[in-house]
């Protein structure tokens with residue numbers, strides 16, 4: 001493979017359009033005569049519905065339809081369980097519109113369709129629902145106790161799943177341990193807060209029988225399959241388009257949110273386009289969230305600090321329903337030993353129903369919690385053994401020669417083995433030591449203290465299984481007239497810059513400029529097979545599929561051009577949009593090669609004729625196509641990873657805490673990460689930076705608050721704090737590139753990496769800064785000023 005464009009810092013080609021406000025998001029799609037949707041949502045976390053009176057809403061002028069569970073026909077079902085697992089019994093998923101009971105504040109109870117949103121909202125206020133509220137318990141540790149109010153009466157306890165995984169022989173290793181460290185850590189609930197809330201619009205063409213759905217989803221092909229199956233439509237008659245999408249971060253891949261089914265249904269029934277644009281409050285109370293976990297971890301070590309066994313038991317808050325099965329908790333449990341050579345692991349979790357918004361993966365998906373647990377435990381082990389925080393890690397990190405390092409017995413969320421495929425963990429740690437000038441930090445800290453400043457050094461390592469299967473595909477086609485390259489995939493981008501990186505991969509193979517490659521994604525008419533954008537998988541899975549397809553097209557182009565140029569195929573090269581006989585000025589444009597099998601097309605291809613004297617079918621005495629030969633220059637191929645490929649990194653920070661204001665200032669933040677070969681380092685840095693910003697939110701600001709009745713107290717951006725640019729420090733990002741041996745491009749994913757270690761770094765730094773004041777332990781994020789105040793007060 002040429003390395004001309006792969007690895008180049010090429011600017012994201014979609015940005016000028018987005019920055020000028022010329023993007024096309026769902027609310028920008030012009031739909032004549034569209035009707036608009038508003039939902040009636042439950043004001044109670046748990047209640048019995050005695051009756052729903054829609055008569056006033058139906059009579060309201062401008063209302064086209066009012067739906068409840070009684071008139072949605074085939075949609076009065078519990079939605080599919082996406083990832084079943086044997087650790088669950090009777091897993092509960094949500095109905096599009098509640099029947100008999102509601103399970104969280106914000107659950108959809110009725111849907112109004114009206115001439116405009118204002119009318120729909122007014123009519124929604126007229127729906128009279130008679131509720132019988134019930135007791136609830138939103139506290140995770142209390143929800144699991146005997147006698148706690150149940151979320152689902154079908155269960156004896158609020159336990160949705162209980163799963164234990166074992167690697168090695170933890171019991172015998174524990175018996176040999178010389179030291180044990182025990183720690184309880186907690187991470188609180190947050191939300192993805194995408195810039196564009198969720199949205200869906202649908203239109204049904206009664207003449208062709210075609211349903212078109214515009215959905216701000218991360219999974220258009222999967223949505224299409226689901227819609228076709230639920231509405232019993234031919235898949236070819238359902239087209240799902242994800243246009244520009246303003247951030248997803250996992251929240252936009254639930255499959256299905258109620259609106260994603262109800263809006264298409266209404267469009268088909270009412271014969272008019274229907275549109276639903278979620279507002280910010282609805283995004284808080286109705287779209288999935290993640291993070292709450294409480295871990296009880298024990299590290300069993302030798303006196304020298306080598307950890308020989310790990311036990312972790314954790315509670316995972318799954319909210320009121322569990323549509324993704326145990327995916328989040330399973331990812332946490334299989335990432336629990338981080339980058340460390342811990343041969344014996346016992347890890348158990350219980351997924352707990354709480355009467356709150358359902359939980360599905362949010363950027364990081366269980367990894368920030370696992371990282372927080374193991375890294376805080378490592379810090380504590382170091383403190384207890386009197387070792388430096390770098391040293392404890394050095395003694396436990398997996399060495400380069402140990403890769404691939406299998407965690408035998410652990411099964412990842414994709415059902416495949418946990419095998420850390422490659423890395424240079426020790427090098428990363430050494431680089432961090434150097435960047436933070438760690439050896440002289442103790443004296444810098446003492447000097448700062450003498451000046452009344454409290455400085456701490458925060459450190460955390462992370463690993464991330466990325467690039468999950470099952471597979472993705474890519475179709476590469478050289479346009480027969482323009483010579484431009486069209487690349488189609490089944491994925492879709494919410495801001496990751498796929499247009500640019502996939503162009504780099506294809507352009508390298510075909511000798512064209514990246515700006516001459518046009519990516520078509522997020523449209524089921526353009527590519528038919530695939531799954532979704534999640535699990536930092538696009539670079540690995542779609543990237544390698546596109547690479548494979550482009551190589552086929554390249555081989556085909558070289559052979560066809562060699563025939564046209566009457567040259568040996570080994571003497572032909574692709575560059576500047578043409579095939580050349582090496583070292584000569586003899587060339588044939590790719591558009592001409594693409595039309596070579598079709599004389600009529602060639603006759604119309606003026607550009608090709610002007611540029612070449614070669615007649616298209618000149619090589620054939622018989623049929624134009626040989627047996628097995630396909631016309632044009634195009635190919636489709638797929639890539640299916642054997643298992644996850646493991647990216648990793650280490651973050652470090654110098655953190656100042658002001659004990660008067662209880663405020664935290666990050667003086668220096670360094671991220672050293674490795675996502676294998678980088679396709680575009682500039683995009684990788686953007687991804688890492690965005691992840692760190694989101695991680696800082698979780699570390700210091702963001703917590704979804706519920707009162708004891710299950711009402712969300714901060715469903716807005718005044719009370720739920722996301723960090724602004726003013727809160728984000730400068731970040732020094734350094735790259736290591738250890739190729740993954742699992743795929744031809746040697747890439748690993750990076751989309752989630754940035755956010756994983758931040759909570760652990762901040763906690764570690766704050767704890768270190770306040771050590772001299774007896775400031776206690778920080779094992780709970782977000783770390784708020786009041787938490788610091790309480791710690792100092794207690795001291």
Ligand code: MCN
Nearest residue numbers: 247248249363495501535536537538539679680749750751
């Ligand atoms: N990349 C690269 N070289 C690599 C790895 C990746 O150049 N070795 C590039 C990729 O080609 C892609 C980007 O970096 O353009 C991220 O790639 P990847 O890690 O494959 O992640 P995905 O494209 O599959 O995106 C999903 C990932 C996830 S799971 C979440 S959550 C997330 C994230 O991406 N949501 C995002 N980043 C986001 N960024 C934006 N702006 N918006 C979101 O919603």
